[in-house]
Amino acid sequence: MEDELYLENIDEFVTDQNRIVTYKWLSYTLGVHVNQAKQMLYDYVERKRKENSGAQLHVTYLVAGNLIQNGHVCHKVAVVREDQLEAMKSKLSTIASVHVYSIQKALLKDSGPLYNTDYDIVKTNLHNCSKFSAIRCDAAVPRPVVEVAPAQTSVQDGSQTKSDRSAASVPAVNGRGPSSAKPTTQQPKGIMGMFAAKAASKSQDTNKETKVESKEAPSVSATSSKPPAKGNIMNNFFGKAAMNKLKVNSVPEQPKEEKEVITPSVPEAAPESSLNTVVEKPGKKTEPARNQQKDKKSKMKRVDKSDNEEEREPENVKKKRKRIKQLQSDSSDEEGIPPPPTPEEEKPPSPPPVPTLKTELEPASTEVSAGGRKRKRKRVLKSKMFIDDEEGCMVTEKVYESESCTDSDDDFKTKPPAAPKQPVLPLKKEPKEERKNVKKGVAAASRASKQVSIMGFFQKK
Amino acid sequence: MFSERAAPTAQGLLSPPSAEPPKFARVPLSGYTDQSQPFRLGERSFGHQYAHIYAVRLARMRPILQERARSKWGDDIALRKLCELQAGEKCCVVGTLFKAMQLQPSILQEISEEYNLVPQPPLPKYIDPSDELILEDELQRIKLEGAVDVQKLVTGTIFAVYGYEQDNGKFLVEDHCFASLPPALPRNGPSSDRFVLLASGLGLGSGSGESLLSTQLLLDVVTGQLGAEGQQSCAAHISRVILAGNMLSQNTQSRDTLNKARYLTKKTQAASVESMKMLDEILLQLCSSVPVDVMPGEFDPTNYMLPQQPLHHCMLPLASAYATLRLVTNPYQADVDGVRFLGTSGQNVSDIFKYSSMDDYLEILEWTLLAGHISPTAPDTLGCYPFYNLDPFIITECPHVYFCGNAPRFQSKLLTGEKGQQVLLVTVPTFSTTQTACLINLRDLSCQPISFSGFGAEDDDGDMDIKH
Numbered sequence: 071m072e073d074e075l076y077l078e079n080i081d082e083f084v085t086d087q088n089r090i091v092t093y094k095w096l097s098y099t100l101g102v103h104v105n106q107a108k109q110m111l112y113d114y115v116e117r118k119r120k121e122n123s124g125a126q127l128h129v130t131y132l133v134a135g136n137l138i139q140n141g142h143v144c145h146k147v148a149v150v151r152e153d154q155l156e157a158m159k160s161k162l163s164t165i166a167s168v169h170v171y172s173i174q175k176a177l178l179k180d181s182g183p184l185y186n187t188d189y190d191i192v193k194t195n196l197h198n199c200s201k202f203s204a205i206r207c208d209a210a211v212p213r214p215v216v217e218v219a220p221a222q223t224s225v226q227d228g229s230q231t232k233s234d235r236s237a238a239s240v241p242a243v244n245g246r247g248p249s250s251a252k253p254t255t256q257q258p259k260g261i262m263g264m265f266a267a268k269a270a271s272k273s274q275d276t277n278k279e280t281k282v283e284s285k286e287a288p289s290v291s292a293t294s295s296k297p298p299a300k301g302n303i304m305n306n307f308f309g310k311a312a313m314n315k316l317k318v319n320s321v322p323e324q325p326k327e328e329k330e331v332i333t334p335s336v337p338e339a340a341p342e343s344s345l346n347t348v349v350e351k352p353g354k355k356t357e358p359a360r361n362q363q364k365d366k367k368s369k370m371k372r373v374d375k376s377d378n379e380e381e382r383e384p385e386n387v388k389k390k391r392k393r394i395k396q397l398q399s400d401s402s403d404e405e406g407i408p409p410p411p412t413p414e415e416e417k418p419p420s421p422p423p424v425p426t427l428k429t430e431l432e433p434a435s436t437e438v439s440a441g442g443r444k445r446k447r448k449r450v451l452k453s454k455m456f457i458d459d460e461e462g463c464m465v466t467e468k469v470y471e472s473e474s475c476t477d478s479d480d481d482f483k484t485k486p487p488a489a490p491k492q493p494v495l496p497l498k499k500e501p502k503e504e505r506k507n508v509k510k511g512v513a514a515a516s517r518a519s520k521q522v523s524i525m526g527f528f529q530k531k
Numbered sequence: 532m533f534s535e536r537a538a539p540t541a542q543g544l545l546s547p548p549s550a551e552p553p554k555f556a557r558v559p560l561s562g563y564t565d566q567s568q569p570f571r572l573g574e575r576s577f578g579h580q581y582a583h584i585y586a587v588r589l590a591r592m593r594p595i596l597q598e599r600a601r602s603k604w605g606d607d608i609a610l611r612k613l614c615e616l617q618a619g620e621k622c623c624v625v626g627t628l629f630k631a632m633q634l635q636p637s638i639l640q641e642i643s644e645e646y647n648l649v650p651q652p653p654l655p656k657y658i659d660p661s662d663e664l665i666l667e668d669e670l671q672r673i674k675l676e677g678a679v680d681v682q683k684l685v686t687g688t689i690f691a692v693y694g695y696e697q698d699n700g701k702f703l704v705e706d707h708c709f710a711s712l713p714p715a716l717p718r719n720g721p722s723s724d725r726f727v728l729l730a731s732g733l734g735l736g737s738g739s740g741e742s743l744l745s746t747q748l749l750l751d752v753v754t755g756q757l758g759a760e761g762q763q764s765c766a767a768h769i770s771r772v773i774l775a776g777n778m779l780s781q782n783t784q785s786r787d788t789l790n791k792a793r794y795l796t797k798k799t800q801a802a803s804v805e806s807m808k809m810l811d812e813i814l815l816q817l818c819s820s821v822p823v824d825v826m827p828g829e830f831d832p833t834n835y836m837l838p839q840q841p842l843h844h845c846m847l848p849l850a851s852a853y854a855t856l857r858l859v860t861n862p863y864q865a866d867v868d869g870v871r872f873l874g875t876s877g878q879n880v881s882d883i884f885k886y887s888s889m890d891d892y893l894e895i896l897e898w899t900l901l902a903g904h905i906s907p908t909a910p911d912t913l914g915c916y917p918f919y920n921l922d923p924f925i926i927t928e929c930p931h932v933y934f935c936g937n938a939p940r941f942q943s944k945l946l947t948g949e950k951g952q953q954v955l956l957v958t959v960p961t962f963s964t965t966q967t968a969c970l971i972n973l974r975d976l977s978c979q980p981i982s983f984s985g986f987g988a989e990d991d992d993g994d995m996d997i998k999h
Contacts, residue, residue, distance in 0.1 A: 076548075094756060104756045105544055105552035105763075113547040130986075134758055135541075136534040145533050145970065145981040147748055147757065154986065166537035167759030169544035181985030185744040196812060196849065200819040204763040205755030207557035207820045212852040 076100060080114045084127070084173055090183055092172040095191045097202045104202050111170040128178065131155050132171040135162035149181055448472065533970075533981075537761030544759050553760060555767035558725055560822055560855075562868040563771070569923035570838035570860040572916060581910045583919035585687070589627055589668065591925055592689040592903060595710045596625045600691040603708050608693065613671035616702075621695045624702070626668040628688040628907075630681070632886065633659045635912070657886055658682050666692060666702065677704035682888035687907035710903030712948035713929045719869035720931075725973040726769040727867060728753060728981075731828065731876065731936030733813070734963025736806030737780035745966040745983035750813060752981070754820040769970070771867055772821050775936025775959050776828020776876025779806045784830055803832055807846050814850035822855040826863050828876035828937060836914040837878065837906060838862060838923065862905055864930070870973045873926070874934035879906035880958075881937070882913040892958045893942040896935050900926065900946070900954065929954060932971060937961050941969060943978040 079100060083089045097107035111129075118125045129152045137146040143163075149171050150158045159165060172184055192199055200206065449470045458465045597610055600623045609622035616622070634657040641650050664675040664684060677694060684690075694704040733746060751757035755766050783802040817823050827833040827842050834840055841858035844851040859865070862875040880895045886908060889895045899905060905924040909915035929952040938958035946954045955976045960967045967982040 094751070097756075103552040103554075105760065106548050108544045109546055109548040112545050116547075132757060134533075134537075134752075134762055143979060144967075145979055146984070147752055147981065148984045148986075149744070149748070150986055162534075164534040164538050165541045166534040166765075167541045167544070167757075167762040169759055178986075180987040181744050182740060184985070185740070185747055188747055189743075192816065193812065196815055199816045200754055203755045203820060204553065204760070205555050205557050205767045205820055207855070209557070209560045209822065210819045210853050210855045213854060 076102075076110050077114055077117065080110065080173070081118075084114075084175055088175055090172055090174040090178075090187045092184055092187050093170065094188050095172075098191050098195050102202065104204060107202075108169040111173055115170065115173060126175055127173060128152065128176065129173050130171045130178065130181075130184065132167070132169055133158045133162065133165065134167045135159075135165040137162055149184065151178065533762055533765040536765050537759065540759050540761035542759070543761075553764075555755060555764045557767050557821060558770045560770070562719075562721075562866065563822070564866040565857070565859065566864040566866060566871070567860050567862070569921070570862055570864070572838065572840060575916065577917060579917040579919045581915075581917050584910060584915070584917060584922055585627055586669065587918065587920065588687075588904070588922045588925065589625075589689055591922060592710055593625050595713075595903065596689060596691045596708070597623075599708050599711055600625070600693065604693050604706065613666070613668050613673055616673070616696045618696050618698060621693070621705075623691055623693045624666065624668070624673075625689070625691045626666040626672075628684055628686060628690060629665045629667055629672070630684060630686045630886070631663045631665060632657055633661050635886070655885065656888075658888055674701045675704050676701050679704045679707055680888075685883050685886050685908050686911045687909065688902050688904065689907075690902070709901050711901055712946075712950070712952045712954070713903060713926050715948065715950055715952040716871050716928050716931065718871075718931050718953070720973050720976070721868045723974065724765075724768050725868055726765075727872075727932075727971045727973060728769050728772045728968055729775060729874075729934055729936075729957060729959045729971060730772070730962050730968035731775035731959045732777040732961030732963050733774065733810075734780035734961065735778060735809045735813075736783040736802050737963060738782055742963045742966055744985040746813065746962065748983040748985075749962075749968060749981075750816050752983075754816060769821060770973075771824065772817060773824045773863070773872070773874075774826060775863075775874060775934065776826050776861060777830050777937050777961070778810050778825070778828070779803055779830050779832070780963065781830050807832065811847045811849045814847055814856060815853075818850050818853040818856045822857065824857045824859050824863065824865070826859055826861045826874075826876050826936070828861065829878055836916050837909050838916065839876070862924070868973050870932060870976070871928065871930040872932045872934070873905075873930035874932070874957075874959075875905060875936065877935045877937035877959075878913060879909070880935045882906070882908045886912060891942075892935065892938040892940075893944055893956060896933065896956050896958060897944070897946060900933055900956070931955065931976060932957065934959055934969075940965060941967050941980040943969070945976060 080091060080096065083091045083096075083099075089095075091111065093104060093107040093111055096102075096111060097104045100107065100110075102110070115127060115129055118127055130149055131152065132147070132149055133155065134145070134147040137144050145166070146162065148158060155168075159168070172187070174183075178184070195201075200210070449472050451468055452471050453466055454469050455464060455466045457463070600608065600610065604623065609620065611620075611622040611624055613624060613626065616624070634651070634654065636651055636653075636657070660682075662681055664679055664681050665672050666675050673696070675692065676697075679692070688709070690707055690709050692702065692704045693706045693708075694702055697703050730749065734742065748757060752762070752766055753769055753772060755763045757763075758766065783806045814823060814825065825842060827839045831839075831842060832846065833842055839861040841860055844856075844858060847856070847858075850856045861878075862873065864871070864873045866872075879899065880892055883889065883895050883899070883906075884892070887895070889898065899907070903926050904922075905926060906913060906915070909924065910917070929948065931953065932955045934957040936959045938960050940958070941960045942956075942958045944956045946952075946956055948954070953976065955971065955978060957969055957971065957978055959969050960980075962968060965982070966984060967980045969978055970981050971978045
């Protein structure tokens, strides 16, 4: 019989497991209404005492009622031991409720263990803590998980919006909070990598990116709504001329947007990866431009090759400036940039996948630079030498590298506009990736070619 | 309140399990408007001097005081500014009060090399018989003597004095008056019993577990888990819970970075982190059952200056998922079911306590209402944002419930004003020491303390006495 079942259960809990069985604990364990749990406990006590008056059973009761104190009436709620019950009841002028609070084998000296029992069981049932309560509140509904998109900007600003918060009423949210910041930093890099990579290597990039993104995707909600929103920004970024040259207009925006967006969804990343190649060029171009603009340290002025790009850039940069990720996305962009030189405003898909190597390095560098992303980056003009097999000569190019001040291994190169040639061979050292600089005429100190070494860490300073 | 209604079914649960137990619906959320917009700071700029807030305060309250002066001392009295004073002429002057206190901690004195002073240890009260009152207005100041209680008044109060200037340059006060209760607000309270629970000073993270069981009992009563059916149905009439500050204990305040070496404190987590997690769980339990307003207090992780901004929701991820959680400012003003609440977490009252001879929190609370200003000592001794356009602490509409949190004990009083205003003054006690919260019945503005206790080894009766 059902009746017997609960009695057996309580018996087992109290005598065999030697637990403190509070009404709340019983209610959660058996899945019954709190009032039923209280009645069950009472029933058990009565029966047990009838059967065996010497049963070792200690009961605590809850008593509530009016108490006259200092002239005014106070409503008192107290947990008392059985031996104190009558004394308490007599103190109260009106009794509002009496019921069994807990049953245990041992005599409790103080009420601490009662609290601990309840605390543990509530902690494990936080998500439905009012399920067995006698009061239900219709207004108390957890908010649905909202797009993280709007939160992106705010994350950038250093605060999280409610949408983020509402992600879950489950403790998982706790984990989400801090982690969402991370993905955002990673994401742009991944996306930037997408742009940077060449068409052929795009797939590789994509794979890597998806890898990177997939890390974050689980922890971040998809922001499908974001790309459209960002589309406008990206549009501005590219400028009309640039846009026209894009083979795929809408798609590139998306990846770009994703760049800006902190948490692009993985599925989005995948399909877009192929399109990223196209965007790459514009991305690259805008990257350096943006980079420059964003780089506060940079004293170099770049001639604006593409006016509309630049016009757009300030406003984009402005928007981007608010985001911490901006720098990172920039750096990731630059890192993943394939060598192919881009003529001023072109967005032609980059030629041969220089970045076969690059792509491999991209994820690495993106990750590497992730850490250094937050530091400032400097633009430094460097000379790069490589052998151009196509024409059978050595090519020296002056390239702008964006170097992270703290991480010497992250170099971003941008080619000055003067070099129309596309470097076929990526000059690669681990973290280095070349990038074409769209702007012209920037003079910068040239540095010795970068080599991966820890000394670079000090040099940067 | 609860007891009478609940009494009939009090022993109902001392029986074998019965049929389907009832589920009471919480009284619906109705008639709530947040009126604390003036206390929210948007862009903050600290480029302004604090003189502006006093100027604004005086300008805003001068007309009110002039009218009060006329009604008290006659329509024909002369209202003068200090610069227009003539010796011997009886007139009324409106100005800001400044109390020159010898014991008032002054940072300039502390760091002055001339004096070589050791920093003064914090005292419970800084009053001294040698304190002097000075009245200031926009241009001048004058010392006051006579029928003014120097010990009781505090800096920053705007009031009107009636008297005349003596030959020695001091103003002899024959009578004075304050702004008195602001105009009344119509009260459209609910027709049936609706309760608001006021609690403050939960004091999580204090390291002592005394009040933890009581906190749990409080949650259980409000969420309807504790008590017999009658009590649970009464608890369903609690329409709102307001936590008036200091959810975190003072012990969570510092990592002792001042005294300890950096390498010892660098990796230690602030104690407030654990406490906020605990608070989050507590609020989650509450929010899943009742609307909650959380006000920050002196020891809560928000800004120090008044008005304190709401706690950030990212610190309470579990509870923020519920729309029933409202993180509000300190001071806080809202219309709940047609009843206007105005209250603080207690910093204003405790600051006045330090600089005035008044000892009773309820008395100080009443005095601030009569003076027409929530916190006259800000910004002098209580940190305050340098307002320059407005002073949001001026009480412009008379609230129906005026409370302050973190008081040493529970007190309440129903104040009636001359123009028919009715205000319930409540000092909400610190829960961590008194295990007492307040239940306010919105229907008739009555208030009852509700206290919780467990049992301890030392109690003969197993009952901890409520401290009152």
